[in-house]
Amino acid sequence: MCNRFSILAIFLILLSIQIKSQEIDEEFKQKILLYLSSDKGSVVWAGVDYTIQFKLYEAIQVLENIIWKQEVPIQLSILWAMAYLNAPNTQQLAIAFIDSVDFYNSSRFFGSENKLSAKAHVNQALFYINDYSQADYVMQQLRVKPYDVESIWLLPNLIRNVPQYENEAKSILINAANNSEDYRIRFNAVHQLEEVYGAEMIPIYINFFKNVEESGKEFSSSRIISFEFLCKYNYDGLENLIKEQIYNEPAAVYKRYFIDTLFNRYGNPENLNYIVNFYNWETDSLAKRFVSHALENFTPKEFPMNITLPEMIDSLKIITNKTFAFQWIDSTTKNLLNYNLDNAKTKILNSDSIFCANYIKQYQDLVNFEFQDTLNTTPEFVTLEGWQFLYYYAQYILDRLPEPQANPNLLVNLKNSFGVQIPAGNVTYYESATSGWKDAVNNGDGTFTVITTKSTVSIRMFYEFANQTVHNVPAQNNTYTFTTVNTAVQLKNSSGNLMPAPSGDQGTVQYYADAWRTFGTTTNGVAYKELLPINYSFRMTYEYIPNDKQQDISTNSTVTFTTVLCTLKVTNANNQPLAGASTKYYSTAWRDIGLTNAEGIITKELLPKNLSFRATYGNVSLDKQQDISVNILVEIQLNVP
Template identity: 35%
Template sequence: MNKVVSFILLNLVLFSANCLSQGITNEEKERIIADLDSSDYMTRYWAIDAIGRYEIIEAVPKLESIFWQQEPQLQSYILKRLLSLNSTNTYSIAKAFLDSIPNYNYEKTMITPLDLQVIATYLLFNYADYSTVDYVFQIIERDKPKNQIDPLAKSLLPKIIENLPIYAEQAKQELIYLVNNQNTRYSDRTLSLLYLSNIYGQEILPLIETSFTSDQDPIVRSSALELLFENNDPGLNQLIKDRLLTDPEPTLRYKFATTLLDSFGTPSDYRAVLEYHAEETNEVNKTLLYYDLNTFKPPKLDTLISITTVLDTLFSYSNQCFYYAWLGDLTFSNELKSILTTAKANLQNGDSLACAVQVKAFQDLVDNVYKDSLNTDPRFVTIEGWKFLYWNAQYILDRLPEIPITLPPDIQVINPAMSLVNPGAFTMAVKGTGFTTNSVVYFNGNARATTFVSDSVLNTQILSTDVSVAGNFPVWVSDGATNSDTLIYKVVSTLPQPVRPVLECVKNNGDGTYTAFFGYKNDNNVSVYIPVGNKNKFTPTPQDRGQPRVFEPGRHYKVFTVNFNGSNLVWTLNGRTSTASSNSEPCN
């Protein structure tokens, strides 16, 4: 029983006593006090007992007045009651009682002078009078052959250690004797172990470990486990694992298993319990542990531990999960650890939000691979690996700034979406939703310089080398945590459908100049990029007269105008021409 439990029990006893005291009438109190004058020994005994139970303070004068007329054993009971009722005369009566002990006739009693002397010593200790300490050691030596040590003497040993330095080592050795003597009552061993632990702490760990591994009584072993926890025994985890398969008591084996899961809860502990579960022969234990293993959720690390350290722990858990074949393959394992490394670097640079984004990416990746029932690639995460990696990532996220809720990038249109081979570098407009300043456009797997225009438009620079050969090239947007769907940019040697230049009309400006209005028709179902050059030019020069480079699907009217002198003006577009002159269809 640890100190907390003892405190609770003590308060329950006091509470019960108060309730009893409040429920007794004055007439009943008077009757109990009157029973002290009875000639019957047991009547007086029960009266003294009732006075203590009901805390009848009014009985103190009567107890003091009849004290010297009582048998020695009843005198010892009265002294205890006077102490509990805070009589101011308790100390002087106890001293006088101690002096009178040799004068009694003990022939017809089961009590000895030494028993009474220890009772008196117990009372004197309450007043810091340690002059009779030798009686404690005398009665312990007397009782050792019986393997039943006087409980009062045993309870005084901690006080001797704390208050009498010259006797401290002797008292300590008596407690150690009680712990090591397997013939004493298990309660004596347990209580002695508690006394030693409370006083000496970690200094006494080897003794507690011995009790945990070797004591014949499961109650003592269980109590020793609690004390090892209280004293933060550095070897406790391994001690429990060693006892998990060897302890003869099934209830203790189950306690050890749940302790590993609930109090330690590392991948190594979970694996040890899995192995134990496979070998356990007790059906009750197997059934209970089956449920515990299936509902297991790793315990949270202490919030006093820095997030950096917790990230290191999660990194270690990733290694352990890979070692236990709870995740694979090696490339996937390295990818997870790379994300954690980035998260830690972000945190060390003071960017806790960026750290949170990375940890969330780690968690999502673990979750998605775990849920991939098709197993279309070598990556996998078992339920064991998922529990440790997913939940420990969540515990870290709980301590980091909340990631703003944003829509994942959704790419809907790329403009242009097709070109002939070798059109040169150009700017592509990417349209969709959920774009942020962190959004990056990827072309054929390579990040390209991206300009954020709005949450629905990005501009990106496509290199000439990106479109130097024919092919279908994927385009997507990433915000660092998630990727959009993919659209295809086509580079072709010949356009599938024509793109035609169209002269709409010519306007006579009345000053010897003319204005030509041009449009176009794109029969392809996507926008086409045709740069100014041999395939998109005007003659006579200059070739560039403001014509489009990107041609949207369909028919487009009066897209641009060109001023000219009325001579033939020819727009050539991918091998097709449209000519304007002073004789062309006039504009209305």
């Protein structure tokens, strides 16, 4: 007895991967032919599968010889293989099969297969060779079993080639799509309806998109394929449908998919603001992470190719005003941006594309500067949402204009380790001993210009109280970029693990630039800061103990401080362990360590330094000074019993 095999599964595989004839050796070919001659149904099935996979035309005669010895599912598979191989007797054998089925006893059928369903399913082979003479059996089967998946799969072909059945077949598909309890049947029915009727079935797709669940599962293939059909046919209500659905969608990953579609198709400020508000409303952590990623990576669509440059500038002005309405830019920035756009439009209307490009570049540079002004050196601002629209739309206009004129002098700027321009504190330059160091011109956008007749100069960049000097920089028609490094200061324990976790302690970090400056506090053992790549002194303070270290971050931007596991051992007058002794160390004040255990020992992670330690038991105490960078075991003997 063989297992019941899904004819539909075979059909789907063949259609999806479009198997091409493959070369096989003679030995394997003979093995396949032996499989077909086996008296075991499962082995015959394997032979039929290989016959299809390798397009083994030599097997056609064997298939004809064995077909009448097999159970019904294998017979159907053989007939499909013959149709796929264009065997000349396929039609004759399929009709003979239909005529013979009525005389089969029940042992030749499996599962829900019966005489009528067999006659319906053999049409898979007949339809493949364009024979629709037996199509009525498909309809008879569906009238009895309206959700028969193999028969449903045949309906698009039947509708296209047997017009008298179209209305009934269409109704069967719609009923299966709407009412079947099996999500796979609903999914197939939707596919068949789309294949034949396309946009006409939009109400069905909407119903699936909004309401269909797969047996209570969050991930509904019927819903997602229906959404794709709505996109494919440009459903005019798609924008509002997406915005409604993201609040109701149970699957976080689909929310991201819907939001990406909303941005790609309708990426205007209103929709970005809508998703920002949705992000603030969302409580599911996974969905929130997906939405955050979509917001961070949003890029507006480019202008249509048929829009003119003046129209593009007008559109950007409208968008600029919208970003102000959403509080993504301040009023001063809005006015400055619109001033540049007005001038740019005037220039382009006078056919002056070079100066138009200069004004658009100034617009873009201002947007970039205010967005990157994390230190708030000016009261103006541009949020991420504002930057995403204004920067990219300015770039889309620049892409259609000539390159803006280059600065004829030396332009100096500063970028962080991520390549983002940041405002410099100051820039000076050196021409000769006579003139000494002079200030460069502050351009007001975070850059500086060196105006000189010299061919080369030395320039000095000031940032975060430190400065870096470079020499022999070409001073004509040149741009020089200083780059900071993302300096990481680590605090590790004696085991080499980042601190703290799980203690929750923090180390306080400073660096020296004319004075001790704030670097930050460690989070999970690390603090970060962008600094110019020079030699600094760093200070880590942990548990009130400071430790200094000098390092050139141009060669290694990770500065590591490591604690030692200091062990205090307290004994009594008899040199026996003293439990319950109070221990402290001195760093600007006496700091508690704790009480010794039964072995008279207590340990604590401390930065390696020369410290004073104190042990107290009752009214007796004793201090001891020791450099724990040399010896981590501090032994104190108290004169107590």
